[in-house]
Amino acid sequence: MSEAFIVGAVRTPVGRRGGGLAAVHPADLGAHVLKTLMERTGVDPAAVDDVVLGCVDTVGPQAGDIARTSWLAAGLPEEVPGVTVDRQCGSSQQAVHFAAQAVLSGTQDLVVAGGTQSMSQIPIGYAARRATEPLGLDRGPFAGSQGWRARYGDRPVDQFHGAETIAGQWGITRDAMEEYALGSHERAVRALDEGRFARETAAYGDVTADEGPRRDTSLEKMAALKPVLPGGLLTAAVSSQVSDGAAALLVASERAVREHGLTPRARIHHLSVRGEDPIRMLTAPIPATARALKKTGLTMDDIDLVEINEAFAPVVLAWLRETGADPARVNVNGGAIALGHPLGATGARLMTTLLHELERTGGRFGLQTMCEGGGQANVTVLERV
Numbered sequence: 001m002s003e004a005f006i007v008g009a010v011r012t013p014v015g016r017r018g019g020g021l022a023a024v025h026p027a028d029l030g031a032h033v034l035k036t037l038m039e040r041t042g043v044d045p046a047a048v049d050d051v052v053l054g055c056v057d058t059v060g061p062q063a064g065d066i067a068r069t070s071w072l073a074a075g076l077p078e079e080v081p082g083v084t085v086d087r088q089c090g091s092s093q094q095a096v097h098f099a100a101q102a103v104l105s106g107t108q109d110l111v112v113a114g115g116t117q118s119m120s121q122i123p124i125g126y127a128a129r130r131a132t133e134p135l136g137l138d139r140g141p142f143a144g145s146q147g148w149r150a151r152y153g154d155r156p157v158d159q160f161h162g163a164e165t166i167a168g169q170w171g172i173t174r175d176a177m178e179e180y181a182l183g184s185h186e187r188a189v190r191a192l193d194e195g196r197f198a199r200e201t202a203a204y205g206d207v208t209a210d211e212g213p214r215r216d217t218s219l220e221k222m223a224a225l226k227p228v229l230p231g232g233l234l235t236a237a238v239s240s241q242v243s244d245g246a247a248a249l250l251v252a253s254e255r256a257v258r259e260h261g262l263t264p265r266a267r268i269h270h271l272s273v274r275g276e277d278p279i280r281m282l283t284a285p286i287p288a289t290a291r292a293l294k295k296t297g298l299t300m301d302d303i304d305l306v307e308i309n310e311a312f313a314p315v316v317l318a319w320l321r322e323t324g325a326d327p328a329r330v331n332v333n334g335g336a337i338a339l340g341h342p343l344g345a346t347g348a349r350l351m352t353t354l355l356h357e358l359e360r361t362g363g364r365f366g367l368q369t370m371c372e373g374g375g376q377a378n379v380t381v382l383e384r385v
Contacts, residue, residue: 002103002104002106002253002254002255003104003253003254003267003268004099004100004103004104004251004252004253004267004268005251005252005253005254005257005262005264005265005266005267005268005385006249006250006251006252006264006265006266006267006268006351006355006382007041007043007250007251007252007257007262007263007264007265008037008040008041008043008249008250008265009037009200009247009248009249009250009265009348009351009352009355009356010033010036010037010040010200010201010202010247010248010249010352011033011200011201011202011245011246011247011248011345011348011349011352011353012029012032012033012201012202012203012204012207012245012246012247013197013201013203013204013207013208013209013210013211013245014210014211014212014243014244014245014339014340014342014349015120015207015211015243015244015245015340016211016212016241016242016243016244016340017119017120017241017242017243017244018120019120019207019211019244020204020205020206020207020211021118021120021204021207021244021245022118022120022121022244023120024118024204024244025061025073025118026055026061026062026066026070026116026117026118026121026122026244026246027061027066027069027070027073027116028070028073029070029116029117029118029204029244029245029246029345030053030066030067030069030070030071030073030074030114030115030116030246030248031070031071031073031074031075032074032202032204032246033114033116033202033246033247033248034051034070034071034074034076034112034114034248035074035075035076036202036248037112037114037248037249037250038074038076041250041262042260042261042262043110043250043260043262044260045076045077045080046077046079046080047109047110047256047260048080048110048111048112049080049102049108049109049110049111050080050081050082050083050099050102050108050111050112051067051068051070051071051080051081051082051083051111051112051113052067052082052083052084052085052095052098052099052111052112052113052114053066053067053070053082053083053084053085053092053095053113053114053115053116053248053344054084054085054086054087054090054091054092054093054094054095054114054115054116054344054345054347054348055067055084055085055086055091055115055116055117055343055344055345056086056088056089056091056117056124056343056344057122057123057124057125057126057127057343058084058086058127059122059126059127060121060122060126061118061121061122062116062117062118062121062122065082065083065084066084066116067082067083067084067085068081068082068083068084069082070082070116070246071112085098086344087273087372087376087378088343088372088373088374088376089309089311089341089343089346089347089370089371089372089373090273090347090370090372090376090377090378091115091343091344091347092113092114092115092247092344092345092346092347092348092349093347093348093350093351093368093370093378093380094273094347094378095113095114095115095347095348096113096114096249096251096268096271096347096348096351096380097271097273097378097380098111098113099111099112099113099249099251100113100251100268100271101271103251103252103253104268106253108253109252109253109255109256109259110250110251110252110253110256110260111250111251112248112249112250112251113248113249113250113251113348114246114247114248114249114345114348115246115247115248115342115344115345115346115347115348115349116245116246116342116344116345117243117244117245117246117342117343117344117345117346118244118342119242119243119244119342119343120242120244121244123242124242124343142157152278152279155279156279157278157279157281159281159282159311159312159373160228160229160232160234161229161279162279162280162281162282162283163234163239163282163311163312163314163315164229164232164233164234165279165280166280166282166283166312166314166315166318167233167234167314169318170314170317170318170321172233172313172314172317172318173233174233174235174238176313176317177233177234177238177312177313177314177317178219178222178223178237178238178313179219180238180313180316180317180337181222181237181238181313181337181338182217182218182219182222184310184331184334184335184337184338185213185214185215185217185334185337185338186334187331187332187333187334187338188210188212188213188333188334188335188338188339189213189215189334189338190333191332191333191334192209192210192213196333196356196357196360197209197210197333197353197356199356200352200353200355200356210339210340211340212241212243212338212339212340213334213338213339214338217237221237222235222237222238225237234312234314237337238312238313238314238337239311239312239313239337240309240310240311240312240335240336240337240340240341241336241337241338241339241340241341242340242341243339243340243341243342244342245340245342245345245349246342246345246348247345247348247349247351247352248348249348249351249352249355251268252264264385265355265359265384265385266355266358266366266382266383266384266385267382267383267385268380268381268382269296269365269381269382269383270292270295270296270379270380270381271378271379271380271381272288272291272292272295272378272379273288273376273377273378273379274287274288274291274376274377274379275374275375275376275377276375276376276377277375278374278375279375280375281371281373281374281375282311282312282314282315282371282375283315283318283371283375284371284372284375284376284377285308285315285319285369285370285371285377285379286318286319286322286323287377288369288377288378288379289319289323289367289369289377289379290323291379292367292369292379292381296381298365298381300323300324300325300326302365303325303329303365303366303367303381304329304358304361304363304364304365304366305329305330305332305354305357305358305361305363305365305366305367306325306329306330306331306366306367306368306369307330307331307335307350307351307353307354307366307367307368307369308330308331308335308368308369308370309335309336309341309346309347309350309369309370309371310331310335310336310337310338310341311336311341311370311371313337315371316330316331316335319369332357333353333357346370347368347370347378350368350370351368351380351382354366354368354382355382355384358382358384359384362384363384364383364384365381365382365383365384366381366382366384367379367380367381367382368380368381368382
């Protein structure tokens with residue numbers, strides 16, 4: 001079996017909702033990282049076999065196969081196709097998996113994978129609401145399914161209820177969540193100040209750095225916020241930020257590395273995806289990580305760095321408790337609570353950051369996982385070359 005190597009990775013800065021990237025068409029965000037990726041790797045764009053991008057809520061400016069649109073908007077060759085993937089928050093991590101699987105199978109040699117998302121223009125859940133509200137389905141896209149109702153009843157299906165359930169089940173206090181969230185901002189600010197993101201980002205116009213990290217936040221400010229749900233523990237402070245952004249990676253076969261004179265930066269050591277309770281929704285990274293470690297023969301002690309998406313603080317805190325991972329190796333440059341979560345692009349953003357941090361620190365193995373709608377979780381293990 002051929003190896004699958006990452007030979008390039010780049011992302012935009014992550015913009016806040018209503019911030020510097022808010023008015024940028026999501027296809028142009030995607031085009032920016034695609035063009036930059038081709039320039040930085042030096043690969044002839046016509047040699048690319050396919051472009052796989054993640055995107056959630058593919059309506060309006062994100063409709064019409066935005067992977068294909070982004071490639072064409074970048075001025076790249078028309079003969080190269082594109083396909084858009086939706087595995088909810090894990091869409092662009094899954095895009096990397098599809099790219100790697102194509103290379104591992106020997107059917108393709110150069111595949112671009114990534115994601116693009118403008119949450120300023122298309123709010124989370126917009127596609128479901130636009131389609132279901134006129135039909136009177138005020139409980140979302142599941143409400144009209146007899147099979148779903150027979151299996152799961154009328155229990156609310158949303159991430160906030162899921163996160164509250166996790167906090168209750170694992171006994172995670174609001175204080176613990178806020179302390180974790182403050183740490184995320186502090187790590188992200190430090191990374192920005194030390195220039196850790198400089199190599200991985202491609203400025204878009206005047207937006208040269210991530211807009212999310214808050215230098216002035218504090219436990220006192222967080223404590224003053226009202227819960228999202230009545231009687232709940234979660235607030236905006238311990239939740240991922242609504243954001244805009246894009247990221248892209250180039251996955252290459254051994255043959256492509258030789259023929260194009262490329263330098264492998266990491267090898268795809270493992271990739272998998274698992275599902276769990278879709279109502280609780282956000283706990284799948286726990287069994288998915290356990291399964292990935294079992295299949296690879298690795299332990300958490302072998303993993304030098306972890307990127308687990310900070311959809312909500314209790315997601316990470318429960319995962320840490322169940323895996324026994326060293327918190328000092330997890331989200332070392334902050335996570336989505338500070339840096340933001342542009343849904344369909346976050347998986348590729350995390351992988352881009354993980355790759356560059358492995359290179360900066362000299363680590364060998366990096367593990368990435370994230371919770372996803374429907375109670376799913378992807379796991380990717382990179383081995384730095």
